[in-house]
Amino acid sequence: MMNDIFKSHPIIKKVAMLKANDLYPFFRKIEDSEGTVVKVDGRDLIMVGSNNYLGLTHHPHVKECAIKAIEKYGTGCTGSRFLNGNLTIHEELEEKLATYLGHEKAIVFATGMQSNLGAIPTICGPKDLLLFDSENHASLIDASRLAMGTTFKYKHNDMASLEKLLEENINRFKNITIVADGIFSMTGDILKLPEIAQLAEKFGVNIYLDDAHGIGVMGDRGRGTMNHFGLTEKVDINMGTFSKSFATVGGVISGNTETIDYVKHTARSFMFSAAMAPSAVATVSACLDVINDPNENTHERLWSNVKLVRDGFAELGFYTYNSKTPIIPIFIGDDIKAMQVTQYLKEMGVFATPVISPAVPKGEALIRTSYMASHSHEELGKVLEVFKAAKEKFSIPSGLN
Ligand SMILES: Cc1ncc(COP(=O)(O)O)c(C=O)c1O
Structure with a gap:
């Protein structure tokens, strides 16, 4: 019986001890x-x-836009964007986000975790390599497990450790992507993006940034860690979530048009999962209005x-x-x-x-x-x-x- 298996599990025992x-x-x-x-x-x-960094979950304009979206489109899309769930406001938001982030194109997912789970496997085939910061978020770790290629970890924010892995592996794999959080979620550490960008250029490899805690916070009006360092064009794919500064749920990846189109037509968590809910889409859009309003x-x-x-x-x-x-x-x-x-x-x-x-x-x-x-x-x-x-x-x- 499943109950017997877990009754004596250390986690269950610890929970019981803490509750007692x-x-x-x-x-x-x-x-x-x-x-x-x-x-x-x-x-x-x-x-x-x-993680409500901008405090926008209760902003009157944001709440009003979310309610209006429910009135216009209902409470859910009941299907994938690919088939029956693609609303005009999804596409309008994607255009707004691409402009805000400074990348050519963006697509939104139902959560940040799904963005990573969807995008990472599309960019890492059997002959490819992901180089991971050792403190990367759990959703990136799970995404790497779904990818067909190989993952190696370098020491947290340690550029010598990353460079060593690049030297050892540069001729062994087809495409190599450095993957790291922009802001590390537990300690608030900022990624050494300028050094990473230099290494990426030196070895001709790609950069994937999970900027869940940077988007909305860092850089000019929250354009993220890549904007904070003035290195937006050096980041091949930038991922962000709406579950923090953007006061709802959802996620986004941005990059050049071909990359994002490719992810859009291959990411399984995008194609085989229902679209971001209308109220969430309107919330993010309204948060951008507030962010861009100088009076706020x-x-x-x-x-x-x-x-x-x-x-x-x-x-x-x-x-x-x-x-x-x-x-x-x-x-x-x-x-x-x-x-x-x-x-x-x-x-x-x-x-x-x-x-x-x-x-x-x-x-x-x-x-x-x-x-x-x-x-x-x-x-x-x-x-x-x-x-x-x-x-x-x-x-x-x-x-x-
Ligand atoms: C660094 C990082 N990446 C991804 C996620 C997942 O985002 P979401 O909450 O939108 O699924 C989180 C949220 O916990 C996070 O902190």
Whole structure:
């Protein structure tokens, strides 16, 4: 019986132990949400554990456009873009996104994960090689498992390690693609794209960027990590998600016309899965309107909030991995301590989530916090106050052990 197999599994035992000790920090039930404040167990908590970087999930213009799209097209497309699910607003959004990102063409998928699962296998046939940063997102790892070719990993953001792999393999494979996150999701690290672009040019290989956390945040009005470095034309395929800054679900890949047309006619998660829902399409389009509206000051507010919090944590003596993005990880060390601190934050009115092994090496547990353009200074002040008290109560270290 399946039940017998999993009853004694270490994961199930660990979940039971954490629940028994009131330390289980996952699948919290959010009863209500105003964006920066959510209700859990009947209490308001300041949200610093989401990816809603621009705070647009509750923006009036964004909500209104999503509702109007439902009224016009209904709640779903009930089919693949390829067959019966291709709406005019899908194509309009793709044109808007291509212009925004600075690539010739873009296509949207139902999720970011599906974008990677679909696109990566199309660019990596049996004779091809993917060179992966060792901290790449799980969706890229799964995508590489679907690809017919070979994958080798280089050490995280270590250009010597990447160059060595390029030297060793350049004559062994037909097409080689360097694949990496633009912003690494746990630590907020920025990819060394200028060095990668130089290596790609030197060895004549391609670049695929998963910019899930960079799109909407980095560069000119959120045009992404490639724009931040002024290297848009050096990135062959850029992937982004709408599940973070763009306040809904969905994903996008962009590149030159032929590449994107090829992916459009071969990516299985695109062709054999239903189209992005109309309300999600309209949400992304409305987010672009807000981003491009100078009166909204979205990015000015985001970066001034990030500076305020980063300076605050530095003053309080937390180790934050030198983060330069809205993702500010707080080093804790021990897994159980990270969960105790998370629980304490909740009791004190702050929602954040721990990152524990195996997501990070044992002894390197952290609390991942992230900030929104829509957080008020008062909310951020309260968050810092609560972390200050937690530091004293749990002796949170000021550096890596
Ligand atoms: C780096 C990265 N890539 C891809 C994804 C998948 O995106 P989505 O949530 O749209 O499926 C995520 C989201 O967790 C991510 O952080």
